[in-house]
Amino acid sequence: MTYKISDDFPVLNQMVNGHRLVYLDSAATSMRPVQVLGAIDEFYKRAGANPHRGLYDLAQRSTEAYDGSRAVVASFVGADFEETIFTRNASESLNLVAYSYAPLVLTKGSNIVIPISEHHSNLVPWQVLGRQYGAQLRYLYVDRRTGEIPDSEIEQKIDKNTKIVAFAHVSNVLGGLFPLAKLVAAAKAVGAITILDCAQSIPHMKLDLHALDVDFAAFSGHKMYGPMGIGVLYGKRKLLEQMPPFLFGGDMIEDVREQETDFLPPPSKFEAGTQNGGGAVGLAAATKYIESVGWAAIEVHERALMRRLVEGLKSTKNVTVIGSTDTAAPRYGVAAFNVNEVHPHDAATILNDFGVAIRAGKHCAHPLLSYLDVEFNACCRASLGIYNTAEDVDALLEYLPEVRRRMNLGD
Numbered sequence: 001m002t003y004k005i006s007d008d009f010p011v012l013n014q015m016v017n018g019h020r021l022v023y024l025d026s027a028a029t030s031m032r033p034v035q036v037l038g039a040i041d042e043f044y045k046r047a048g049a050n051p052h053r054g055l056y057d058l059a060q061r062s063t064e065a066y067d068g069s070r071a072v073v074a075s076f077v078g079a080d081f082e083e084t085i086f087t088r089n090a091s092e093s094l095n096l097v098a099y100s101y102a103p104l105v106l107t108k109g110s111n112i113v114i115p116i117s118e119h120h121s122n123l124v125p126w127q128v129l130g131r132q133y134g135a136q137l138r139y140l141y142v143d144r145r146t147g148e149i150p151d152s153e154i155e156q157k158i159d160k161n162t163k164i165v166a167f168a169h170v171s172n173v174l175g176g177l178f179p180l181a182k183l184v185a186a187a188k189a190v191g192a193i194t195i196l197d198c199a200q201s202i203p204h205m206k207l208d209l210h211a212l213d214v215d216f217a218a219f220s221g222h223k224m225y226g227p228m229g230i231g232v233l234y235g236k237r238k239l240l241e242q243m244p245p246f247l248f249g250g251d252m253i254e255d256v257r258e259q260e261t262d263f264l265p266p267p268s269k270f271e272a273g274t275q276n277g278g279g280a281v282g283l284a285a286a287t288k289y290i291e292s293v294g295w296a297a298i299e300v301h302e303r304a305l306m307r308r309l310v311e312g313l314k315s316t317k318n319v320t321v322i323g324s325t326d327t328a329a330p331r332y333g334v335a336a337f338n339v340n341e342v343h344p345h346d347a348a349t350i351l352n353d354f355g356v357a358i359r360a361g362k363h364c365a366h367p368l369l370s371y372l373d374v375e376f377n378a379c380c381r382a383s384l385g386i387y388n389t390a391e392d393v394d395a396l397l398e399y400l401p402e403v404r405r406r407m408n409l410g411d
């Protein structure tokens, strides 16, 4: 028998409703290989004590595992150890910047610029903080046909009053790559900082945050084959040093007196309370797993699968693809679509009867779906991971016509 990547992912090897499970929802959460599960198991079996707190052997092992994991994750994204803060997920990372950094720069009359396609985790914090400090929230409207941000939007929206430009590297609905270099250059030209939400790009491409020159970046472990409950905020050291802590409590403290406290430097300053040791170890193992498969192999495999998926969706009768239908323009991980006249929840439920797991709804991107004006103001989304195969894509395409038949709408 030949080795398949999916063999490393025991959860994928099961039947659902009498069919082979076809998991096409990795953009929501990707599954974990045995290498990650084993590393977490090993941490709790061999160490499992509180990191940074004890002098006995088990505690030292936990400390080494936790700090060692940070070093591994930092190097995976081209960052320094001190710039890599463990959080619960990308949402918490983005909230940390919003609550801790934004008050240092937002004033009445200033503005924050984000694409209309942002996930709520990179949108609602800016609405709330913007309102609190009298800053305007401005949107970069994407081209409805291509899903791209036109240069004119960047030129018009980012101005001398812009303090923050926050954007996804890859939108969780549109799937294309946003023009990072242009956005960074436009922000720099007016002295604004940039925040990159790389939750959707990180499992699909090699990132070097220093080279990309963003000021902050956020991602989640559970979208890159790691466990749930661990994420990362990257921040340039000088900015992290300026920022006050977001949460207070154990392990971020240098010294506490009755009325005053000194905090540790970053990253500890932003990690109050007992750390997620198992999560950090699992995330580090996930980065090693990705590297063991290799970026070149991942990119070739995923690009071919995505092309097959988008071509297949385009040629399926009564299916409308959302965003770019140009298969020459790379899409990363996600393909959103609708089966005409069928609510996406019905489509996803019917596909589940055939063992096919896709996501359906508004994808935490309500403003984008309203702006795109798609049927039902919602859509289906198939998303790919390292373990998906051509057979998985073909299973979706095979069962898709069943959706309208089951709804008595014909082919």
Ligand SMILES: Cc1ncc(COP(=O)(O)O)c(C=O)c1O
Pocket: 027, 028, 089, 090, 091, 092, 119, 121, 122, 168, 170, 171, 172, 197, 199, 200, 220, 364
């Ligand atoms: C682009 C993007 N940003 C942020 C998030 C939030 O991730 P989490 O739920 O892990 O905080 C998601 C989740 O789907 C996402 O797709």
